[in-house]
Each structure stands twice: as C-alpha cells, then as structure tokens.
Amino acid sequence: MASHVQAASASAAPAPSxxxxxxxxxxxxxxxxxILALLFASTVLNYVDRQxxxxxxxxxxxxxxxxDIGYAQVVQFFLIAYTIAYLLAGWLTDRLGTRLALAxxxxxxxLANMATGLVRSAGALGGARAMLGLGEAGNYTAGPKAISExxxxxxxxFAFGTYTAGAMVGATIAPPLxxxxxxxxxxxxxxxxTGALGFVWLAAWLAIYPRGKAGPTVTAEPTPWRAILRExxxxxxxxxxxxxxxxxxxxxxxxxxxxxxxxxxxxATIAATAWIVYLAxxxxxxxxxxxxxxxIRRGIDPARSxxxxxxxxxxxxxxxxAISTGPAIPLTFAIAAAVAFAHLVFQINLSxxxxxxxPTRVVATVFGIVAAGSGLGGIFSTQLVGRLAQSGHYDxxxxxxxxxxxxxxxVAWLSxxxxxxxxxxxxxxxx
Numbered sequence: 001m002a003s004h005v006q007a008a009s010a011s012a013a014p015a016p017s018x019x020x021x022x023x024x025x026x027x028x029x030x031x032x033x034x035i036l037a038l039l040f041a042s043t044v045l046n047y048v049d050r051q052x053x054x055x056x057x058x059x060x061x062x063x064x065x066x067x068d069i070g071y072a073q074v075v076q077f078f079l080i081a082y083t084i085a086y087l088l089a090g091w092l093t094d095r096l097g098t099r100l101a102l103a104x105x106x107x108x109x110x111l112a113n114m115a116t117g118l119v120r121s122a123g124a125l126g127g128a129r130a131m132l133g134l135g136e137a138g139n140y141t142a143g144p145k146a147i148s149e150x151x152x153x154x155x156x157x158f159a160f161g162t163y164t165a166g167a168m169v170g171a172t173i174a175p176p177l178x179x180x181x182x183x184x185x186x187x188x189x190x191x192x193x194t195g196a197l198g199f200v201w202l203a204a205w206l207a208i209y210p211r212g213k214a215g216p217t218v219t220a221e222p223t224p225w226r227a228i229l230r231e232x233x234x235x236x237x238x239x240x241x242x243x244x245x246x247x248x249x250x251x252x253x254x255x256x257x258x259x260x261x262x263x264x265x266x267x268a269t270i271a272a273t274a275w276i277v278y279l280a281x282x283x284x285x286x287x288x289x290x291x292x293x294x295x296i297r298r299g300i301d302p303a304r305s306x307x308x309x310x311x312x313x314x315x316x317x318x319x320x321x322a323i324s325t326g327p328a329i330p331l332t333f334a335i336a337a338a339v340a341f342a343h344l345v346f347q348i349n350l351s352x353x354x355x356x357x358x359p360t361r362v363v364a365t366v367f368g369i370v371a372a373g374s375g376l377g378g379i380f381s382t383q384l385v386g387r388l389a390q391s392g393h394y395d396x397x398x399x400x401x402x403x404x405x406x407x408x409x410x411v412a413w414l415s416x417x418x419x420x421x422x423x424x425x426x427x428x429x430x431x
Contacts, residue, residue: 031210032150036159038205039143042106043166044173045201046139048194049113049132050078051174054253056187058260058267063187066122068257072386075253076379077126082133083375089138090368094361095222098146099209101364103202105138110198117191140371145364148355154296156355157306161289161348168281168344171252179271223362223424231422234366236415237354238373244350244408245374246381247317247401248343251277251336254385258394263329273333280337284344288313292349302356303420307413309349314409316342321402324395339401346405350412357416359425 053060053074061071093101112131119125143163151159181190228234256274259265265273288309295305320339323332351367358366388397 034208035146035150036162038201038208039146039163040166040169041201042102042139042205043143043163044170045106045194045198046109046136047167047170048174048177049109049198050136051171051252052113052178052191052194053116053129054256055175055178055267055271056182056190057257059182059187060125064119064122064125066125068390069386070122071257072382072389074122074126074129075386076382078129078133079249079375079378079382080133081130082137083372083379085134085137086141086368086372086375088368090141090365090371093138093141093145093364093368098142098149098364099205099211101138102142102146102209103205105135105142106198106202106205107135108138109135110195110202112195113198114192114195117188117195137368137371137375141364141368144351144355144367145360148360148363153302153356154293157289157291157293157296157348157352158286159289160352160355161286161344164344164348164351165282165285168278168285168340172275172278172282175256175271175274179267183268223365227424228362228365228369231358231366231424232419233357233415233422234369236411236418237350237370238376240350240408240412240415241370241373242377242380243404243411244343244346244377246377246385247320247339247404248347249378249381250385250397250401251340251343253382254389254397255336257389261389262392262394263332265329276333277336277340281340281344284313284341285348287341288345288348289352291345292352303353303416306349306353306356307416309345310409310412313342313346313349314406317346317405318402321399324398326395342405346409353412353416357422359422362424 057071061067066074089101089105092104096104109132112128112135115131116125116128119128144160147156147159147163178190178194181193185193255277256270259270259274260267291312292302292305292309295308296302300308317339319335319342322335326332327335354367354370355363385397388394
C-alpha cells in the first residue's frame with residue numbers, strides 16, 4: 001500500500017488545492033478554538049444520542065418484543081434516513097450558513113431522541129430513529145464547512161480530528177452514562193435526558209458563533225449541481241466511505257450485542273469496559289489529524305500526507321479478523337480498540353482530503369454527497385450483519401470487516417489520481 005501512496009503523490013504533485021487554500025482567511029485564535037470546542041460538543045451529543053439505542057438494545061427489544069432482525073430493521077431505518085438527509089443537509093448548510101444550519105440540525109435530532117423514550121411499539125421506534133437520522137447527518141456537513149471557513153490546511157487535520165473525536169468521546173461516555181440512567185431511572189428516561197442536553201448546547205452555539213460568517217456563503221451565486229456531480233473524486237471518495245464505514249457501524253451498533261449474546265457479558269460489564277474501544281478511536285481521530293498535519297509541516301504535499309494516513313489505517317484495520325477466533329475478553333477489547341483506532345485515522349484523513357480539494361462555498365454539499373456513501377455502506381451491510389448475528393455467525397462478520405479498509409484506501413488513491421485538482425476551483429482561486 002505504501003507504494004500506492006508514493007505513486008499517488010507523484011501523480012497528484014500539484015496538490016489538490018491545499019496550496020491554494022493556504023491563503024484562506026482564518027478566524028481569530030480564540031474565536032476559532034471556541035467554535036471547534038462547540039463542534040466537538042455537538043459531536044459528543046450526536047453520538048451519545050445515537051449510541052443510546054445500541055447500549056439499551058437488549059432492554060428495549062425485550063420490552064417491545066423485538067428479535068435481532070427487527071432490531072436490524074430499526075437500525076436500517078436510521079441509516080436510510082441518515083443517508084438521504086446527507087444530500088439535503090449539505091445543500092442546506094451551504095445555503096443557510098453554518099450557524100443557522102447546525103442549530104436547526106441539533107434541535108431536530110434532540111427532539112427525535114427524546115421522542116424515542118415515548119415509543120410503545122417497534123414501528124414507532126423505527127420512526128423515531130429515522131427522525132434522529134434526518135437530523136444527525138447535518139452535524140457532519142456543518143462541521144467540515146466550519147473547519148474550511150476558520151482553519152488553514154496545516155491545522156485542518158488537527159481540527160477535523162478534534163471535532164470528530166467528539167464522536168468517540170460520546171461513544172466512550174455513553175455506556176456508563178446510559179447504563180446508569182437505564183438501571184436507575186428506566187430505559188425511557190435515558191432517551192429523554194440525553195436528548196434534552198442538546199438544547200443546552202443550542203443556547204451556547206447561538207450565543208458564540210458569529211452571525212456574519214455565513215453571509216458570503218448565502219449570498220454567493222450557487223454552484224450548479226451538475227458541476228459538482230461531474231467531479232470524479234467525489235464518487236470515488238463516496239465509494240471509499242461506503243466500503244470502510246460499515247466497519248465502524250458494526251462496532252457501534254453490533255459490538256455491544258456481540259459481547260452480550262456471544263461472550264456472555266451483562267449490561268453493567270459492557271458499560272464499564274466498552275469505553276476502551278472508543279477511547280482508542282479518540283486517539284486515532286486526533287492522532288490521525290496530527291500525523292498528516294506534521295507531514296505537511298515537514299514539506300510533504302498535503303494530498304500525499306492524507307494518503308499516507310489512509311495507508312497506515314489500511315495496514316492496521318485487518319487485525320480485527322482475529323476476533324473471529326474468540327480470543328480472551330481482554331484481548332478481544334484490545335483488538336477492537338486497534339480497529340477503532342485505525343478506522344478513525346482513515347476517516348479523518350479522507351475527510352480532510354475532501355475539505356482540501358474543494359472550495360468552501362460548496363464543501364458542505366460535496367461532503368454531504370461523500371458522506372452519503374457512508375450511509376449506503378451501512379444500509380447494505382446492516383441486513384447482512386443482522387442475519388449473520390441472528391444465526392450466530394459473528395465470526396464471518398469479523399472476517400468480512402477486516403477486508404474493507406485496504407480496498408477503501410485503494411479506491412481513494414485511484415480517485416485522487418484521476419483528478420488531482422477540483423474543476424470547481426479556478427487556477428488563481430484561493431477560495
């Protein structure tokens with residue numbers, strides 16, 4: 001894979017826009033770090049709300065009379081809505097601006113999570129999670145746009161890693177928090193309480209995020225969809241996400257169930273130990289961004305720096321296949337942690353590569369399309385994983401997941417090689 005990276009960097013030597021972006025204006029120091037802190041916090045909430053159902057799945061299934069296939073269908077309702085929402089969320093973010101768009105998204109998904117605590121049937125549960133998916137996608141179109149607006153290329157990897165690390169912090173604190181709420185107040189209260197936290201964040205966001213930053217984006221002449229859809233790397237990056245992200249969806253939605261169903265761990269034990277996997281993902285998120293950022297500071301082309309990060313992840317992620325042999329519980333957690341670390345290194349560098357390549361005025365729309373590939377991967381994989389889990393064949397799932405990152409990294413490299421610079425950016429455009 002390393003040779004592929006070197007070849008890609010040679011063919012993409014002009015740098016896919018990072019050089020042009022270097023002159024992009026950045027927000028004043030304190031302001032941009034405050035914005036990054038709020039993006040981090042919104043992502044924490046995003047994953048706490050998303051993870052609540054997977055942690056409480058055995059309790060919810062028992063109360064609502066659902067089997068594993070029914071649970072897989074509920075997860076798929078979320079993913080279908082999530083995928084569709086990406087296309088609209090990116091367009092809305094570019095039209096409304098980061099401040100208003102993210103406020104609307106967080107308010108929507110917080111209400112949807114609270115509504116989950118009121119459901120009385122499997123159908124209602126699926127509807128509530130679909131509504132959650134419609135809102136949660138917007139966090140991942142508004143965040144990249146904010147980073148593109150406020151951070152220069154050499155800081156984007158770190159900014160992206162920090163903001164994305166909120167997902168893993170959310171996933172890390174969710175097991176003990178949700179487990180405690182469910183065991184003391186009931187599973188319904190867990191959804192209501194975590195959803196209500198979004199409105200605390202909303203007040204801080206509206207108070208801190210500058211109003212004027214959205215202005216140029218809203219008033220600029222919109223870029224036609226046909227011009228965006230002609231971008232060849234766009235489709236390759238979406239396919240890369242479609243291949244790699246089912247691994248993360250599996251560890252997010254199914255790994256706690258695997259520990260319960262196949263390894264015999266109870267909710268309290270899972271809540272006390274699953275954070276190890278998500279802490280490793282935190283390290284991969286921030287570390288992956290810092291790694292490519294340091295390569296850029298050493299004079300390595302930004303595109304090559306991101307591709308090296310993808311290659312590192314592609315080499316490490318297949319270690320997850322070893323879980324198919326049923327190793328001891330501590331080793332199982334260590335292997336899962338390594339996979340989570342690798343996936344976030346991969347995700348951060350691919351995401352930052354997208355932001356490097358495309359101008360700020362369209363970055364949310366582009367990122368929405370690329371991220372829709374992630375949702376499609378989840379949709380296609382969820383039913384397969386559900387059926388294999390229902391029949392007790394988790395070993396086959398771990399083997400399948402171990403193959404995906406190397407293939408996704410190859411697709412990303414070929415995509416960038418096909419068009420090293422976006423046609424949406426004029427030769428003299430700094431953005």
